[in-house]
Amino acid sequence: MGAYILRRLLLIIPTLLGILLLNFAVLQFLPGGPVEALMAANEGVEGGALSRTAGATGSEAGPAAGADSQYRGSRGMSEKDIAELKKKWGLDKPVHIQFGITVLNYFTFDFGDSFRKQRPVVDLLAERVPVSLTLGGWTFLLSYLISIPLGVRKAVKDGTPFDSWTSGLIIVGYAIPAFLFAVFLLVFFAGGSFLQIFPISHLHSPDADKMNWWEYTLDYLWHIVLPVLAMTIGSFASLTLLTKNSFLDEIRKQYVMTARAKGLTEQRVLYGHVFRNAMLIVIAGFPAAFFAVFTTATVLIEQVFSLDGLGRLGLEAIENRDYPIVLGSLFIFSLIGLISHLITDLTYTLIDPRIDFEGR
Numbered sequence: 001m002g003a004y005i006l007r008r009l010l011l012i013i014p015t016l017l018g019i020l021l022l023n024f025a026v027l028q029f030l031p032g033g034p035v036e037a038l039m040a041a042n043e044g045v046e047g048g049a050l051s052r053t054a055g056a057t058g059s060e061a062g063p064a065a066g067a068d069s070q071y072r073g074s075r076g077m078s079e080k081d082i083a084e085l086k087k088k089w090g091l092d093k094p095v096h097i098q099f100g101i102t103v104l105n106y107f108t109f110d111f112g113d114s115f116r117k118q119r120p121v122v123d124l125l126a127e128r129v130p131v132s133l134t135l136g137g138w139t140f141l142l143s144y145l146i147s148i149p150l151g152v153r154k155a156v157k158d159g160t161p162f163d164s165w166t167s168g169l170i171i172v173g174y175a176i177p178a179f180l181f182a183v184f185l186l187v188f189f190a191g192g193s194f195l196q197i198f199p200i201s202h203l204h205s206p207d208a209d210k211m212n213w214w215e216y217t218l219d220y221l222w223h224i225v226l227p228v229l230a231m232t233i234g235s236f237a238s239l240t241l242l243t244k245n246s247f248l249d250e251i252r253k254q255y256v257m258t259a260r261a262k263g264l265t266e267q268r269v270l271y272g273h274v275f276r277n278a279m280l281i282v283i284a285g286f287p288a289a290f291f292a293v294f295t296t297a298t299v300l301i302e303q304v305f306s307l308d309g310l311g312r313l314g315l316e317a318i319e320n321r322d323y324p325i326v327l328g329s330l331f332i333f334s335l336i337g338l339i340s341h342l343i344t345d346l347t348y349t350l351i352d353p354r355i356d357f358e359g360r
Helices: 002-029 034-042 049-061 063-069 079-089 095-106 121-156 161-175 178-189 213-232 237-251 254-261 266-278 280-284 286-296 298-304 310-319 323-351
Strands: none
Touching (some): 002 095, 034 079, 095 323, 121 213, 121 286, 121 298, 121 323, 161 237, 178 298, 213 298, 266 280, 280 323, 286 323, 298 310
């Protein structure tokens, strides 16, 4: 097993290198660049995504605004200023040299500074992690708390009306995009055309620092209800069906018939024998499932609910061509994803000793 783990860890290096190369190449073919995005914002271009984002993030740019002002006049940027910016950001070098510098820096976890915010990318990512981790963690927990009992119940009631109508609800929930359901929740429960029960943005109220611990906790839970619900609605469908099918496979095996023939109660058969074996595949998928929720479901939800998480940071960085943030966040997500898949494989071997990756 030690040799297998070492091989997998060593394979992470070329995999990350390939991911960096692909993402770097894609960024080179995108229209415009960080300098062009800054010019568009400074010259007050209206109607484009870049100018809208610049206006939305101008107040939070802080030092970036001051840094930008030294390269432009009141009506735009000169060729000399543009050349100075490219030299400062390393964009004047050939593409292959830029990529080589990026690889050397990123493999030492030096992601540089954001072009627009003029702050280290590591600091920006660290500030946004708690928000995304909150949404992903609660969604992951609720998904499993709903999926496992529901999947077991559907397996026991297989072919009954309960199984049929719950399957219909699951399919409908899976078919609704998370961001569309989020908009629906905002309209109906957050001051749209109907009720105003929940807040529409942020994880805490403005005066949260003056609250005691239990008021602070309630305020936090009050704020995350809608975004977590929007993320959860479609995330438990596949897990529920996986649990159901796994239970059905186990229920039809010979040892279940033997246990029933011995006079064991149905509850003892289901939860004393079947449950342990049927949950192997579900439990082994914990690491990969958490990573999937953490990275894929938060982007649009954070945008809809104005939550400053990693997804929103990455989306703003793409719109503004802020390459250090884009590549840095992709590098971190890729690394965590590769490690989570390794942990998933190791979890399989811990749960079921019959699985031997070393033998392969």
